[in-house]
Amino acid sequence: MTYNTSRKSRGRKKRRKKKKGLSLVIFLFFLILSLAGLKAISEHTVPDWLADISSRTELSEKLADSAGSFLDNISPYIQEIRDTAGSFLESASSSPKETPAPPDENGYFRIYFLDVGQGLSILIEADGQYLLYDGGDRDASSFVVAWLKQKGIEHLDYLIASHYDADHINGLVGALKTVTADTVIGPDYTAQSKVYQSFVTAVSEQGKSIVTPVPGDRYLLGEGYFDVLAPLSDSYSDANDYSVVLRFVYGETSVLLTGDAEAESELEMLEKWPALQSDILCVGHHGSPTSSSDEFLDRVSPSFAVISCGKNNSYGHPAASVLERLSSRNIQIFRTDENGTITVEGTAESFQILPEKESTACLSPIPDIRKLSAYAGCFLFSRHFFARISFSPIF
Numbered sequence: 001m002t003y004n005t006s007r008k009s010r011g012r013k014k015r016r017k018k019k020k021g022l023s024l025v026i027f028l029f030f031l032i033l034s035l036a037g038l039k040a041i042s043e044h045t046v047p048d049w050l051a052d053i054s055s056r057t058e059l060s061e062k063l064a065d066s067a068g069s070f071l072d073n074i075s076p077y078i079q080e081i082r083d084t085a086g087s088f089l090e091s092a093s094s095s096p097k098e099t100p101a102p103p104d105e106n107g108y109f110r111i112y113f114l115d116v117g118q119g120l121s122i123l124i125e126a127d128g129q130y131l132l133y134d135g136g137d138r139d140a141s142s143f144v145v146a147w148l149k150q151k152g153i154e155h156l157d158y159l160i161a162s163h164y165d166a167d168h169i170n171g172l173v174g175a176l177k178t179v180t181a182d183t184v185i186g187p188d189y190t191a192q193s194k195v196y197q198s199f200v201t202a203v204s205e206q207g208k209s210i211v212t213p214v215p216g217d218r219y220l221l222g223e224g225y226f227d228v229l230a231p232l233s234d235s236y237s238d239a240n241d242y243s244v245v246l247r248f249v250y251g252e253t254s255v256l257l258t259g260d261a262e263a264e265s266e267l268e269m270l271e272k273w274p275a276l277q278s279d280i281l282c283v284g285h286h287g288s289p290t291s292s293s294d295e296f297l298d299r300v301s302p303s304f305a306v307i308s309c310g311k312n313n314s315y316g317h318p319a320a321s322v323l324e325r326l327s328s329r330n331i332q333i334f335r336t337d338e339n340g341t342i343t344v345e346g347t348a349e350s351f352q353i354l355p356e357k358e359s360t361a362c363l364s365p366i367p368d369i370r371k372l373s374a375y376a377g378c379f380l381f382s383r384h385f386f387a388r389i390s391f392s393p394i395f
């Protein structure tokens, strides 16, 4: 047993020794493999990964830097493109620029520069449609209302406040209590005055709100139309420069209404609109020397000027310097303080100016052939006779 046992025991010991040796060999084999693998990794693979990752990071940083500076460089252009696209879309959406068909042979218009003393009020009629631009001051309100009644006008297609000074909107409050108005237009600012509040109230009582015009907007009136040329800025130090400036066109005739716009607004219009030429200019701010700059008069180049002002007014309107600027350009002048209400009536091809009263300015001897025709009767002005070039606004 023992032997057996010892033999068995020796056999077991031998097998254990063999197993230990085999395990050692396997262990050493794997150790060598592991070390070789680690060596290979340490010498080759890891540095490549790291280099690869590192170079990729550098490349990414370089790309990011380049993209950043590229975006910085093009951002002004992107903004410009956005602005251009925005203003294009704005103007495209808000201004029907197409010129309507010329008025037919039965078409007509009348413009009344009402004698409202120191203030402004202009009524335009075109083929049975009406536009009232300003309504004069408080003492003229009843006159304006009476005029509307006398003409049988119960409805205005447009009622426009050039701006919110009392000598322009007092009469509009009276008009709004007498007639209805489709569209009420006024500049985008508020005034701290009772009459402004009365105007806002009168507009809201008609269920309307004041429409702020966008420069370049075109509105139809009968077979004619008018374009909004100003105001072109959001804020002015002088409220007069907020004046809504309109260029009314009927067939071959054009009339520019400037409210009380001063030289600052005139300069903006000169920069914005290449074509300002008009046959008749309603002179800005009652003939104040702060309006009607030389450059503006040169560009508008009117044949006739109308000045709305009160007799012997305390402002000294119209200024002698403005009268000189007009007459030196051979522009025929009509004044409500001397001529009373001034009526312009015409068709698609011609118009005549009919002052209520003749004035010394109208009767003074004038060498210019155009003024001779005016002298001959405060007159009929035919565009065909003078072979004038017709103007159209370029928007």
Ligand SMILES: [Zn+2]
Residues within 6 Å of the ligand: 119, 120, 165, 167, 168, 260, 285, 286
């Ligand atoms: Zn005024």
